[in-house]
Amino acid sequence: MILLVDVGNTNIVLGVHSGGKYIAGWRISTDPKKTSDEYSIQVTQLFAQNNLKPLDVEGIIVSSVVPNIMHSLENMLRKTFNINPILVGPGIKTGINIKYDNPKEVGADRIVNAVAAHEIYKRPIIIIDFGTATTYCALTKSGNYLGGVICPGLKIASEALFERAAKLPRVELEKTNTLICKNTITSMQAGIVYGYIGQVEYIVNRMKKEMIELGEEEPFVLATGGLAKLIGDETNVIDKIDAQLTLEGLKILYEKNKE
Known part of the structure; x- marks a missing residue:
């Protein structure tokens, strides 16, 4: 199970992919004022509502156009999922x-x-x-x-x-x-x-x-x-x-x- 995170200026879109299909997806507000703990509570609740366990996530990738949210978001992902996320940016393999x-x-x-x-x-x-x-x-x-x-x-x-x-x-x-x-x-x-x-x-x-x-x-x-x-x-x-x-x-x- 992998977690896909797309951070936009207005919304953060999260998708969970497993077994060749999307099994859950959510859209939450982008808020640079939120702490990593506040994001963690929100994401943990979303997982629970869909009967998913954060520790079942094997990998995470994040795309972001909002730099000032990334410190809190990366900390949240590491604490909640115990995973270092892949960040889309310079040095990543793209094929284009x-x-x-x-x-x-x-x-x-x-x-x-x-x-x-x-x-x-x-x-x-x-x-x-x-x-x-x-x-x-x-x-x-x-x-x-x-x-x-x-x-x-x-x-x-x-x-x-x-x-x-x-x-x-x-x-x-x-x-x-x-x-x-x-x-x-x-x-x-x-x-x-x-x-x-x-x-x-x-x-x-x-x-x-x-x-x-x-x-x-x-x-x-x-x-x-x-x-x-x-x-x-x-x-x-x-x-x-x-x-x-x-x-x-x-x-x-x-x-x-x-x-």
């Missing part, structure tokens, strides 16, 4: 070639997604991760990670509109039936959601063009992240939504580095 100007700048989440996409799909691919930030990554068939785009996520865009415009309210991220809206709330929802869809379509089509100019076949477009379905249902530029992509990448990286 990172062509960034400075490979150390590439976020761990982007590396994990790229590893999963390359191992599973074996084709030129554009990966869109709809998280706190939305990232677009270009990967060749041979496994060269070319780079990509980082944009404010949907929730960031929505919060910015609420915080910076005095008369505009905070709204839920929902699709509207029309674009010609007749009240402030639906007008904001339409602008945020459909404006973002337009952004996705432009960036994907431009990235496809650049990859084809480099000699790649037309890339497959893969989306993941909490808001992937909201956008993916309204555009034909996304070929597939894979909600488990990051956990799959962590599992693959664990197998490559467990020795």
Whole structure:
């Protein structure tokens, strides 16, 4: 049984994999103020609710884009599971070639997604991760990670509109039936959601063009992240939504580095 941990700016996603399948999964809030003991209580309770024993965990791998949480989180994992976790970062075996100007700048989440996409799909691919930030990554068939785009996520865009415009309210991220809206709330929802869809379509089509100019076949477009379905249902530029992509990448990286 292995524990997969993906630390994002908003949530920490945990998955337990055993016997060739996922047997449990949870999403908890990312909170740098929590101590290792507080995280330990929370994770131990989650294991107990699923009739799982922490000492049955044989290995742990962690991907994080939140450096100031790692001291508490690593301490918690060592105390709760009596295991030194594998950390996704410089020096880890990935099976892909990172062509960034400075490979150390590439976020761990982007590396994990790229590893999963390359191992599973074996084709030129554009990966869109709809998280706190939305990232677009270009990967060749041979496994060269070319780079990509980082944009404010949907929730960031929505919060910015609420915080910076005095008369505009905070709204839920929902699709509207029309674009010609007749009240402030639906007008904001339409602008945020459909404006973002337009952004996705432009960036994907431009990235496809650049990859084809480099000699790649037309890339497959893969989306993941909490808001992937909201956008993916309204555009034909996304070929597939894979909600488990990051956990799959962590599992693959664990197998490559467990020795």
